[in-house]
Amino acid sequence: MHLFDLPTTVPWLSLTWLSTLVPCLIIAVLPSSQRNAIRWTGTAFSFLSLGFSLLLFFAYDHEQGGFQFAEFLPWIPQLNINYILGADGISLPMMVLNGFIISSGALISFNIENRAKEYWILLLLLTTGVYGVFVSLDLFLFFVFYELAVLPMYLLIGVFGSTRRTYGAMKLTLFLMAGSALAIVGMLAVYFGNGLQTFNMLELANHVLYSRPFQIAFFFPLFMGFAVLAGMFPFHTWSPTGHVAAPTAVSMLHAGVLMKLGAYGCLRAAMWIMPDGARWWLPIIAILTIMNVVYGATIAMAQKDFKFVIGYSSVSHMGLVVMALASANQIGLTGAVLQMFAHGIMTGLFFAVVGRMIYERTHTRQFPELGGLFKVLPFAAVMFILGGLSSMGMPGLAGFWAEFTIFIGVWQSYPLIAVIAAISIPITAAYILRAVIQVFFDEVKNPEFFKLPKMTWQEYTGATMLAAILILVGIYPAILTEMIDIGVAPVVQQLHGVTNIAGF
Template identity: 45%
Template sequence: FFISLDLFTMFMFYEVALIPMYLLIGVWGSGNKNYSAMKLTLMLMGGSAFLMLGLIGIYYHSAPEGQPLTWNILEIVENESISLGWQKFLFPMTFVGFGVLGAMFPFHTWSPDGHASAPTAVSMLHAGVLMKLGGYGCFRVAIYLMPQAAHELAWIFIILTGISVVYGAFSACVQNDLKYINAYSSVSHCGLVLFAILMLNTTAMTGAIMQMLSHGLMTALFFALIGMIYGRTHTRDIREMGGMMQILPYLSVCYVIAGMASLGLPGLSGFVAEMTIFVGSFQHTDLFHRVFVIVACSSIVTTAVYILRVVGKLLYGPVYDQHHLSLTDAKWWERLSTATLIVSVACIGFFPNFFADLIKFTFSPEIFTVLGLH
């Protein structure tokens, strides 16, 4: 999907990535897995239907009249054959089609239930990789191929993604299930990716890509740690756990580091990604953009609230279940996997210029010309 320059091939692999999720959750999941799998399937298939219509429309307007039609992204951009009227019609279809996978409000509801019912490895894969298809597709297809409509209609989706950022953070504050907390956190952080892409400047878009990298690593770390804790305690309810720092010190410290990355502690990936997004977004001088940037910035405070709430309830205080005192800390393979993710998160935080330069290098001059970026 990520390396494809052909829209048909891209759509095919988009579906190949999504369809197995029904079986992975419905067969091997836990809790209300059948409901979650069906909800995920219906929501994502609905998004796929919008996307398919949008891609077919792009294909039939991919070349000037009389010339052969094409699925190739680069040829479509070169032809500049999609009129503004058709762009305004096709842009919402493709953006919503990809945005559903990016957990864009109000099409986000599949994500928390899907994450909560999925096995640990599936949650890591889904949040860490598959949800990035949404942000990449919105940029690579919707915005890149229909830049005029993106400039004119971005305000609609800025409102929706701004709601995603704030709503996801506030929803995480009232959850008691560790997976639901992380799932709603993902709604907020992935909403920030789409929010930044819609700002249509290179600084914000660079931040969006860094946020995709950051979120993919730290949410995979979160889900891995939640799975390890659940495998020992057999519960994900933070009201039934406490004092884990004295029982599982290694896993607890890893959880604190993941939480600090999520709330944007300097020196970790979350800080550089979110700061780049907010700095780039604030380059717009009009009232509408700046109001929504401030609203999105408020999610930092809300994120700190739910992260510190979980850390306080889960890791500190008294041990509520005396059976937890006999639990053993992480094995060597668990330490290796979590340490690898933590080092990756720290590398982005300590060496952001390396990653920012690498991202900007991939923005070819043609992209600047097409999008009118500065």
């Protein structure tokens, strides 16, 4: 929807990522005893960043397409590294997603009392990194923001987390950094491989000068480096442990946005720049993602810890995203980006319910100890069921459109894989329904539950916001799909219409 135009003289994209960096500096100078001031600063700026994202989302000109709101500043001219920003139909939905998740995450984080200052600084720093990745068009800049988004996780999980937090934090960080190491190799290859000596992704994608063997050799590190963050099998094991260990808002951001960063990197950096390599590797990757989708769902089925169920469900759903990327056609890629959005909102809702509304009241996440929570926390139950239905792909909710398009797309490329992956649909329904029954509709197993504290307004607002988006996109998916269509079209053309330019 192109509602209005924005003045072009304002650096909107820089403002967006700065709007979460500035509060870090403000909070850094606030005394740590001023918790309320810290919270309100953080929340206000989170909503400001959401405002910027929405403004850009509705100001994107569909007719014109491509990258808009572009910014260019020389940064390190010696190495031909520049500060290039731009947003297209893929990055804008992701920015909006990030805005919603950080805003509701900020509301959910209102009850952090211990070391609140460090918490908010790190949380906002992470968000800054995420915004930065979605808007940068220079691979180097992209990578800098990427690392900025990954590293605060270590401290956020390690300091503020719960179950096995130091282990979870270390495992997550090492996995993701190993991914970055692979990505660095890919970046160097991209830079030197074609004689252009640039990190400018637009330029790289417009002149694909790499030979086919070169692309086949270096597509793998670049793609895999980012796919680790997308939780791709067999490098997914950090993700459930990390999700379980992380504090609520961090799980929301992590599963909701950060894993999308991985998929976004795969799409933007690897598939767009090295289409020949992509065509060679994508079938193999599609086969690997079957493991993600089916095996992740099956494992989720066997979990007793509520957060582990959601952690593995994320692995399964992100598997669908990568599978859709691997389908390499217009419908599949649209589905992938739509699923990134839908799953982000949905999983944010899940973690808000499980981590904040349930765990911080009952102090347990084990199914056998929970039960009958519908009678005590009806709001939490409604929210979880809503998210669960979306996760199962119930029509009328965002998840339906995403999964529907993904399966159509994958069917076009790999019918057999689509059929196998479809097994995950009943399994997903099974584990979601199992969780719903055991947690919300059983007998109230613990009479103490009747004394649980009431919901706060922050929880109501945060969760309602996400639920409303799920329903809105479910009813009117075109609000996203039109834009995503425009965004993925160049990548699809790249993947299909490539003529191999010889040389090098």
